[in-house]
Every structure is written in C-alpha cells, then in structure tokens.
Amino acid sequence: MYSQTNDRQVMNYKLYDSPPSGNCYKVRLLLTQLEIPFDRINVNILQGATRVPEFLQKNPAGKVPVLEIQPDVYLSESGAILAYLAEGTEYFPRDNRLLQTRVLQWLFFEQYSLSPNLSRPRFFISVAKQQDKFAHLIDHWRNLGYQALDVMEQHLEKYAFFVNDSYTIADIALYSYTHVASEGGYDMSKYPAIQAWCDRVKSQPKYIGIKE
Amino acid sequence: MYSQTNDRQVMNYKLYDSPPSGNCYKVRLLLTQLEIPFDRINVNILQGATRVPEFLQKNPAGKVPVLEIQPDVYLSESGAILAYLAEGTEYFPRDNRLLQTRVLQWLFFEQYSLSPNLSRPRFFISVAKQQDKFAHLIDHWRNLGYQALDVMEQHLEKYAFFVNDSYTIADIALYSYTHVASEGGYDMSKYPAIQAWCDRVKSQPKYIGIKE
Numbered sequence: 001m002y003s004q005t006n007d008r009q010v011m012n013y014k015l016y017d018s019p020p021s022g023n024c025y026k027v028r029l030l031l032t033q034l035e036i037p038f039d040r041i042n043v044n045i046l047q048g049a050t051r052v053p054e055f056l057q058k059n060p061a062g063k064v065p066v067l068e069i070q071p072d073v074y075l076s077e078s079g080a081i082l083a084y085l086a087e088g089t090e091y092f093p094r095d096n097r098l099l100q101t102r103v104l105q106w107l108f109f110e111q112y113s114l115s116p117n118l119s120r121p122r123f124f125i126s127v128a129k130q131q132d133k134f135a136h137l138i139d140h141w142r143n144l145g146y147q148a149l150d151v152m153e154q155h156l157e158k159y160a161f162f163v164n165d166s167y168t169i170a171d172i173a174l175y176s177y178t179h180v181a182s183e184g185g186y187d188m189s190k191y192p193a194i195q196a197w198c199d200r201v202k203s204q205p206k207y208i209g210i211k212e
Numbered sequence: 213m214y215s216q217t218n219d220r221q222v223m224n225y226k227l228y229d230s231p232p233s234g235n236c237y238k239v240r241l242l243l244t245q246l247e248i249p250f251d252r253i254n255v256n257i258l259q260g261a262t263r264v265p266e267f268l269q270k271n272p273a274g275k276v277p278v279l280e281i282q283p284d285v286y287l288s289e290s291g292a293i294l295a296y297l298a299e300g301t302e303y304f305p306r307d308n309r310l311l312q313t314r315v316l317q318w319l320f321f322e323q324y325s326l327s328p329n330l331s332r333p334r335f336f337i338s339v340a341k342q343q344d345k346f347a348h349l350i351d352h353w354r355n356l357g358y359q360a361l362d363v364m365e366q367h368l369e370k371y372a373f374f375v376n377d378s379y380t381i382a383d384i385a386l387y388s389y390t391h392v393a394s395e396g397g398y399d400m401s402k403y404p405a406i407q408a409w410c411d412r413v414k415s416q417p418k419y420i421g422i423k424e
Contacts, residue, residue, distance in 0.1 A: 060363045060366055060367065061321060061325060061360075061363050062359075073310075075313060075317065076317055076321075077316070077317040077320035077321055077324075078320075079316065079320045080313050080314075080316035080317040080319075080320050081313075083313065083316055084309065084310075084313040084316075087309060097296065097299060098285075098296075101287060101292050101293075101295065101296040102292075104289070104291065104292035104295055104296075105287065105288055105289045105292040107292075107320075108289035108290075108291045108292055108319075108320070108323055109273060109288075109289055111320055111323050111324045112289075112323045112324065112327075112328065113273060115324075116324065116328070136348060136349075137348075137349070137352060140349060147274075148273075151272045151273050154272055155272065
C-alpha cells in the first residue's frame with residue numbers, strides 16, 4: 001500500500017466531491033491509480049452546498065474538489081492537489097526540473113485555456129439545462145475551447161502523451177473535461193489524435209471512468 | 213550573481229513580453245528580484261504577433277509570456293515560469309511539500325478565478341477601447357472577479373501575505389492584475405486589506421512597477 005505520511009495511519013483522505021465535476025474526477029482518478037484509499041463526501045453544488053459557512057471554512061473559494069489530508073488540513077485547486085499527490089511517483093517526472101515545469105505548464109494551460117471553456121457549456125447544457133439563457137456566453141467559451149483543443153490536437157499528432165511521452169498528471173488533468181467535451185456541444189470528430197490519446201488514457205492501469 | 217544552470221553562461225534569458233500584460237509583468241518582477249539578467253523582446257499582441265508561425269513554434273498556445281532559457285528551449289504559462297525560476301529560492305518555500313502546495317493553490321486560483329476576470333475587462337476597457345461591444349461579457353467577468361477579490365480580502369484580513377506569512381511567488385502572481393484592477397473598472401475602495409497588501413508588495417526589495 002502506498003503510504004505518504006503518518007496521518008495515513010489515522011484517517012482516510014476525505015474528498016469533498018461532486019460526481020459530474022471534471023475537476024473532482026481528476027483527483028478520484030489519480031487517487032485510485034495511486035491506490036490511496038479515500039472517502040467520498042458528496043457536495044451538492046446545484047443546491048449551493050459549496051457556499052455555506054461550513055464548506056467555506058474548508059475552501060474559501062467555495063469550490064470542489066477539496067481534499068482533507070489530515071483532520072482539518074484541506075487542499076483545494078485540482079492542479080495543486082494532483083501535484084501534491086503525484087510528487088515522488090511515476091505520474092510526476094522526478095528529479096527533472098524542466099520536465100516538472102512542462103507538466104505544470106499543461107496544468108495551467110488546462111485551467112486557464114481549456115477547462116473553463118469546456119466545463120461551462122457542459123454545465124449549462126447538460127447539467128443546469130439553461131442553454132438558451134446563456135447562449136452568448138456559450139458561443140464565447142466555445143470559440144476559446146476549440147482553440148485550446150486545436151493546440152492539444154497538434155501536440156498529440158506528434159506525441160503519445162503530453163510530457164516525456166509517458167502518462168502523467170498532465171494527461172489526467174487534460175483528459176478530464178476533454179473526454180466529455182461533447183456534453184458541452186463540442187464536435188470532437190475533427191480531433192482524431194485527441195480521440196486516440198483518450199483511448200490510451202482509458203487503457204492505463206487502474207483507470208476508472210467519470211461515473212464510477 | 214544568481215546562476216541557475218550552465219546555459220546562463222552562454223546567453224541571457226529572453227523574455228517574449230508584452231508591456232501591458234500582467235502575466236508578463238509577473239515574470240519581469242521575479243527575474244528582477246532574483247537578479248537574473250534577461251533580454252526583453254516586445255511582442256505586439258494587438259497586431260497579432262502571437263499568432264504567426266514563428267511565435268507559435270515557441271508557444272503553440274499563442275500567448276505571452278514565453279521565456280527562452282536556453283537556445284530553443286521555451287517555457288510558457290506564467291505560473292509554471294514562476295515556479296521554475298523560484299525553485300530553491302526564498303520566493304517558493306523550500307523542502308516543505310504542504311507549503312509548496314499552498315503556493316500552487318494560489319497560483320491556480322489566480323489563473324482560474326482571478327486573472328481572466330480582471331485582465332479581460334481591463335483589456336477591453338483600457339487597451340482595446342471596446343467596452344460597449346463586450347458589455348455583457350464584462351458584466352459576467354466582473355461578477356466573478358469580485359468574488360475572487362472577496363476571497364483575497366478575507367485572507368488578507370488575517371495574514372500579511374498569502375502563504376507562510378512571507379512574500380512568495382503566490383503574492384507576485386496575485387498582485388499583478390489586482391494592483392491594476394481599477395483599469396478594468398473595479399472599485400477597489402472596498403478592499404482595504406488588499407490595498408495594504410499591495411503596499412507591502414511594493415515595499416519588497418528590488419520591486420519594479422508594471423510600467424518599468
């Protein structure tokens with residue numbers, strides 16, 4: 001069993017989690033692949049459960065995922081959680097500062113250029129069912145989202161994975177919203193390299209799907 | 213003189229830079245505070261200079277800043293560049309995985325929740341002068357931007373800096389767009405703790421302003 005710190009002996013990690021969230025799924029996927037046991041606590045975003053004082057104490061930004069790694073020690077921001085968990089494992093290149101920076105580059109690219117533009121249309125179309133009300137914003141996001149997918153497609157035409165030709169947390173982060181992009185109305189048929197890479201991610205050891 | 217790698221002996225770092233960009237300013241500020249010499253190459257965003265093939269070879273995402281650290285080795289994404297440069301210095305907590313994760317948390321918060329919502333209104337109002345055309349988007353960004361500023365204000369009511377009560381790259385990243393938020397129409401008078409923190413950042417050794 002993978003063991004990181006002494007606190008692992010006294011409590012399971014607790015993941016404050018929303019099942020449809022891609023940002024939460026990233027953390028579930030990595031925890032599972034690292035064989036770290038954790039408890040899932042469902043936070044109902046639609047009912048405002050991230051905006052109540054009890055939750056804001058865990059993450060003042062009012063967002064999931066939040067990972068409790070020791071009693072009352074909470075990590076937030078999926079990219080930071082992935083880096084924390086993967087440190088020292090095969091999922092984050094070791095002892096190579098440039099490769100670690102490449103991973104961080106893709107994690108920031110994902111959070112700035114990709115995921116907001118994929119997740120928000122997906123939320124308003126497939127979760128909140130408010131597509132018409134937010135049509136002008138959805139158009140704006142989709143233009144930016146296609147630009148980000150173009151950058152990924154171009155990279156994956158040359159490489160099997162995003163960094164160092166091996167599966168890292170960069171792939172986990174980028175995969176999360178990309179593989180469900182069609183739920184936000186994205187036409188993924190024009191991205192064969194992305195689709196082939198999604199299949200490679202799915203074939204990784206101990207993979208779990210977003211609905212598991 | 214701070215020297216990181218052998219390549220420092222053969223060439224200065226080259227920063228592909230846009231003077232009004234807060235993301236570029238972060239890198240200029242840190243390089244200056246670390247006393248790392250660098251050459252600035254002005255990239256004219258408004259004239260589409262980040263979208264030409266020569267630039268896209270450096271950063272396929274078509275964005276500044278880009279830092280060339282060795283001939284033909286380019287780093288992109290300001291958060292990743294800050295982490296790369298600050299590794300092993302006082303600006304990124306050493307040998308403490310939890311504190312490093314806290315810094316990364318704020319860097320991701322900045323890129324996801326703060327900077328797009330501050331920088332885009334600033335760009336359309338103060339740079340491109342297209343405020344009317346993008347009014348509905350500016351409203352959307354500003355709502356989210358105020359939420360992010362609220363989170364920062366709340367933190368700074370209790371702490372002098374964002375992590376470990378000392379000045380780190382988390383402060384550099386968060387300061388960059390925040391201190392010019394009024395150029396995007398933000399009313400900063402309701403954020404006294406943020407204003408006091410801005411003054412503390414300005415008083416750091418070797419500080420430079422965004423227009424320097």
